[in-house]
Amino acid sequence: MRVAIVTNGDFNGVINRFGHPYPQPPQAWPHCDAVENVVAALQEGGHETLLCEGDKGLLARLERFMPPDPQGRPSGIVFNLAEGIQGEMRATHVPAMLEMAGVPYTGSSPLGIGLTCDKIITKMLIRDQGVPTPNFRVMRRGTESTNDLRFPVVVKPRREDCSFGLQLVHEHSKLSQAVEMIVTQYAQDALVEEYIEGREILVALLGNGELEILPLVERDFGERETRVMNWDAKYLAAAAVPQICPAQVESGLKTMLREISVATFRACHCRDYARVDCRIDRSGQPFVLEINSIPGLTISSSYVTAATTAGHSFSSLVNRILNVAHSRCFGIGIP
Numbered sequence: 001m002r003v004a005i006v007t008n009g010d011f012n013g014v015i016n017r018f019g020h021p022y023p024q025p026p027q028a029w030p031h032c033d034a035v036e037n038v039v040a041a042l043q044e045g046g047h048e049t050l051l052c053e054g055d056k057g058l059l060a061r062l063e064r065f066m067p068p069d070p071q072g073r074p075s076g077i078v079f080n081l082a083e084g085i086q087g088e089m090r091a092t093h094v095p096a097m098l099e100m101a102g103v104p105y106t107g108s109s110p111l112g113i114g115l116t117c118d119k120i121i122t123k124m125l126i127r128d129q130g131v132p133t134p135n136f137r138v139m140r141r142g143t144e145s146t147n148d149l150r151f152p153v154v155v156k157p158r159r160e161d162c163s164f165g166l167q168l169v170h171e172h173s174k175l176s177q178a179v180e181m182i183v184t185q186y187a188q189d190a191l192v193e194e195y196i197e198g199r200e201i202l203v204a205l206l207g208n209g210e211l212e213i214l215p216l217v218e219r220d221f222g223e224r225e226t227r228v229m230n231w232d233a234k235y236l237a238a239a240a241v242p243q244i245c246p247a248q249v250e251s252g253l254k255t256m257l258r259e260i261s262v263a264t265f266r267a268c269h270c271r272d273y274a275r276v277d278c279r280i281d282r283s284g285q286p287f288v289l290e291i292n293s294i295p296g297l298t299i300s301s302s303y304v305t306a307a308t309t310a311g312h313s314f315s316s317l318v319n320r321i322l323n324v325a326h327s328r329c330f331g332i333g334i335p
Contacts, residue, residue, distance in 0.1 A: 001334060002066045002076030003047045003322065006054045006094055006105075007035050011085050013055025019087040020187055023164045034297040035081060041318035042079065054082035054094040059101050066103075077329070078105035079322060080294070089114050089159065091294060106325040108293040112269040116293040117159050119191050125267045131260045132287045134279075136193035142179030146172065152195040154228065155179060157186040161292070166230045168195060196279035196287050200229070201247055203261035203276040204295070204306035206320065208328050211265065213258050214306035218247035243302060245309045257286055264291050272325050275303050 011022065035051070042049050050065045052058055066076030078098055084090020092110040099110065108116070115121050123133045135149055138158070146153075155178040156166040165186055167178045175192070182190035200221070204214040220242040221227040232239040249257065261276040268291055275295035280286050295303040299314060307317040326334045 001047055002050070003042050003079055004050045004052050004062055004065055004076060005035065005039055005042070005079045005081060006052045006058065007081040008054050008083050008085055009035070010053055010055070013053050013057055014085060015056060017086070020090075021086045022084065022090060023160065023162075023186070034299075034301075037299065037314060038079060038081065038297060038318050041315040042322065044315045045319040045322070047322075054097075055085060058094070058097060059103075062101070062103055068102075074102065074104050074329075076103075077322070077326060078103055079318075080105045080107045081297070083161075083294075089117055091117055091161070104325070104329040106272055106321055108271045108274070109269065112271055113293050115268045116270065116274075116291050117161070119156070119290055120158055120189070122264075122268055122290055123193075126260075126264050126288055129263050129267045131263050131267070132285065134193040134196055134287050134289070136191060139175075139179045139190045139192050140183055142176030142190070146175070146192070149192065150194050153192050154195050155182060155190050155192050157182050158189040158191050160186060160188075163230050163234055166228065168226060168228050195228070196281050196289075197227070198282055199247075199280045200227075201249065201257060201278045201280060201286070202302045202306070203257055203278065204273075204303045205261060205265050205270075205276065206273045206307075207324055208271055211262055213261070214303075215246035215309040216249055216254065216257065217302045217306050218244040218249075219302075220244050240300075243305050245302075245305050253280070253284060253286065260286060260288055264288050268293070271328065273303070273321050 039049050039051055052061050069075055080094060082094035084093050092113045095105060095113060096110045098105045120138055123136060126133055137146060137149060151172060152168055152170040155169055157164060165182050169175050169178050179190040200219040202217040206212040206214060257278055264276050265274055270293050275292045277289045278286050279289055297304060304314060323333045
């Protein structure tokens with residue numbers, strides 16, 4: 001079938017430069033090396049592919065590539081890898097365009113992406129479902145009362161991904177400066193949450209009805225002094241954090257991690273695939289940090305690591321995600 005892979009590698013396809021730009025230029029986009037591999041995987045699966053920019057010209061390109069049949073049914077599907085260009089909730093823009101135009105696509109809806117992009121809303125939703133998450137405050141100055149928050153704390157923008165702006169603050173006297181940097185540089189509130197000292201476990205989910213839970217992945221910080229996943233730790237080879245998969249977790253804790261991850265997926269209205277990031281404190285209590293509704297699909301990413309440990313090749317994983325989305329959209333898998 002026809003599959004258009006939509007991404008953002010060029011930020012020039014806009015009418016005006018206005019609003020909140022993506023914090024990094026396109027060449028620094030952390031997932032760009034995944035795009036070619038996804039295209040190759042879909043071609044290996046027998047699909048006709050087209051790589052598209054998720055910009056103002058997207059719908060015209062899609063209409064030429066996958067015109068509707070005489071009954072008005074879609075003749076193709078989008079594999080969505082778009083992170084957005086500018087404005088608030090950038091990652092929701094391409095799915096919203098596709099919804100409006102009647103084009104099916106992989107991954108979460110604008111609702112699901114919007115809920116998971118807003119870290120405060122995510123925490124409120126999952127707490128309402130009884131899912132443990134670190135105590136937090138929302139700040140704009142850093143001089144607001146921290147009440148019972150225990151230091152150190154993690155400070156990060158309310159609505160960014162890729163660990164943009166993430167800081168670990170050990171003293172109350174440094175908090176105002178950290179919050180001010182977030183508000184000034186990212187033009188949004190700062191999320192200030194208690195730092196959970198302990199293991200970091202990632203839970204990769206696949207599907208919609210009965211979710212497939214892939215093998216758990218642990219980030220191995222070893223003897224590092226700073227045990228948080230900032231931009232450098234995620235995307236600079238020299239600072240990369242090794243991964244252990246499958247993570248060695250006792251059965252009771254594993255069950256709890258799986259249950260709270262599924263609850264998080266459901267509470268945030270995610271679809272098709274996602275990754276939940278958890279911390280386990282020294283007493284063995286797990287906490288959900290956040291959920292990524294468009295997890296990275298680079299060869300070395302934790303989601304792909306979990307899938308390959310489960311027996312998938314990269315190609316079979318990508319085509320499985322496509323098939324899951326097709327089944328959700330049309331009620332059947334890809335013929």
